[in-house]
Amino acid sequence: LYSSRTLTHEVGHWLNLDHLWGNNNNPGNASSCTQDDAVDDTPRCIGVTSCNVSSNTCSNDAVDGYWTTDVVDNIENYLEYSYCSKMFTPGQKSRMRAALVSGVAGRNNLWSSSNHTATGLNQTPTICAVDIRSNRNMVCGGDVVEFFDESYNNVNSWSWSFPGGSPSTSTQQNPTVTYANAGTYDVQLQVSDQFGNQLSQNFPNFITVIANPGDLTPFVDDFESATQIPNSDWSVYNPEGPGFHVMNSSSFSGSYAVKLDNSAAIPGSVDELVSTTLDISNLSSASLSFKYAFAKRNSQNTDFMQVLASRDCGETWFLRKNIPASTIATYPNTNSSYNPSANDWNTVNVSGITSVYLVSDFRFKIKFTSGGGNDLFIDDINLSGPLSIEDELVFDFLVYPNPANTLAVLKFNLSSMVDDASIKIVDPLGRVVYGLDNQTYNPGLNEIELNVRNLNPGWYNVIFDSPKRKISTKMMINN
Ligand SMILES: [Ca+2]
Ligand SMILES: [Ca+2]
Ligand SMILES: [Ca+2]
Ligand SMILES: [Ca+2]
Ligand SMILES: [Zn+2]
Known part of the structure; x- marks a missing residue:
């Protein structure tokens, strides 16, 4: 029910409202201008399935x-088939109130005290659900997370535990917690009510703590190596419907790219592809680019895409x-x-990564808002830039074989x-x-053997750290 108001629409029917275009389920027929919904202040219309605010389908209002x-159609009405519903009219309100006091279909039972007694509604409700929310669920070490109790009903005491967090327990309703180390952490909450009833629940992997400083640039992803998201480089925001995923049916480079099955999405829904932290504090400037391909289904579609950046690990964007x-198509x-075929791909250059963004916990995200169009494809995301002068101490930094x-x-x-x-x-x-400390290295070429026999298969960062320069590269182990 994140953005869908289908339930509101159906309750409208239950309280005797018709669709705005009349008593049938077939929008879009010109003949509907001759019928009414028995409500005078809803303009005559034929019914719409999109959100064009200037839609005007009948002139005999x-x-x-x-x-x-x-006047224009009331496309934002809950009894339309559009996806931007947000209102009933005063005329509809009167018709629903009339239904509620009528015994004809028994709707007057809904608010009678005998019915409330029979269904237990006039007693003090007891605890029936534990739920929590937090202001952020992916943070950097040291960031403050605000937790909120969302349990019901009539909760009057709270016992939280935050493994890996500080504090590790709390009896406040809405505590704040910090985490020191990268990792994924559970949260538990036990609640009680005035009658002594108790409920508790574990929320697994509720908080993810990512690195600060983040990965060093260049950060280039053509999705050919790590062919599943979310992964250590990407998280996905997908509250409903299809989400960003990696597939190999179409790509700009190689075989793989990211796709959003937007043709099956609920219009109005938002999807995001969100980077991990990137340390760009060593760059003198940064440029971000990517390739994408997108088609609309018709000219009414309102899909749009945005790129956002954070200089505080994703707290503000x-x-x-x-x-x-x-211009999106x-x-x-x-x-x-x-x-898409090769010619369909456009390059997006994000020029707005200005010097204030050159921090060690930089993040960026591609945000897509669905408006009824076809599918979206993204490939070859690249964040890079020239090093500041003092950072040219180390160069040609790589691992082989890899x-x-x-x-x-x-x-x-x-x-x-x-x-x-x-x-x-x-x-x-x-x-x-694996670590080697207090090393001295000479000018020119250095080659260091790394014994990786005991490492589990997967991706690793190999980091060179010195007071003057830190640099890293990715290594894959496949033993
Ligand atoms: Ca009407
Ligand atoms: Ca009209
Ligand atoms: Ca989605
Ligand atoms: Ca690719
Ligand atoms: Zn309906």
Whole structure:
């Protein structure tokens, strides 16, 4: 029920309301202008399935005596078939109230005290559900998370536990908690009411803590290596319907790309593809780009796409690029199953990653708002930029072979000698699984053997850390 008002629509019927275009389930017939819904202040119409606010399908609105001229359709009415419903009219309200006091269909039982007694509604309700919410569910170490009790009914005491958090327990209704280390954490809540009833529930993997500083750039994803999302680089926001996923039926590079099955989405729904934290504090400027392909189904579709950026690990987001409905299509309208060919892909360059965004916990996201169009495809996301001068100490930093299984070699060039350097291998949860401390490396080419025989298969970050420069690269283990 995130954005759907279907229940409101059906309750309207239950309280004796017809569709605005009359007593049938077939919108779009011109003949419906001759019928009414028995409510004078709803303009005559033939019924719509989209959200064009200037829609005007009948011109005889004055015939019912309420309107004196032709007016636009009331497309935002709950008794329309549009997806932007937000109102009943005063005339509909009167008709529903009349139904509620009428014994004809028994609706007057809904509010009679004898019925409330028979159904238990006039007693103090007891606890029946434990539920929680938080202001954020993906944070960096040290960020404050606000938790909110959403349990009902009549809860009067709370016992929270936050494994991995600080504090680790609380008896407040709405506590605030911080987490120090990267990882995924459960939350438990036990509640009681005035009668001593108790309920408790575990909410598994409720909070994810990601790294700060994040991964170093260049951050390039063509979706050829990690072919499933969410993964350690991407999270997905999908409150309803289809979500962003990786598939290989169409792509710009290689075989794989990200797709949103927007043709099956609920219009008005929002989907996001959200990056992990990226450390761009070492760049002198940053540029973000990606490829996408999209077709509308018809010219009424209102789909649009935005790129947002955060300089505080995703707590607050700023719009950096807007691709409006008027320019979003990269291919002519089509109602058929859409699979883009090479010419359909457009490049989006996000120029708004200004110097204030050059921080160690930068994140960005691609946000799509559905408006009835066809499917969306995204590939070749690239965040990169020139290093600031002092960061050119380390270059040609790479691991080979990659993927590796028993032995890997880390290779890099230094422009001057570095002492007090460390080399670390870090797993996707930020845990150090291999480390060399207090190392001295000479100018020129350095090659270091890494024994990776005991590492589990998967992706790792290999990090060179020194007081003057930190740099990392990804390594895959497939033993
Ligand atoms: Ca009417
Ligand atoms: Ca009209
Ligand atoms: Ca969705
Ligand atoms: Ca690709
Ligand atoms: Zn209906």
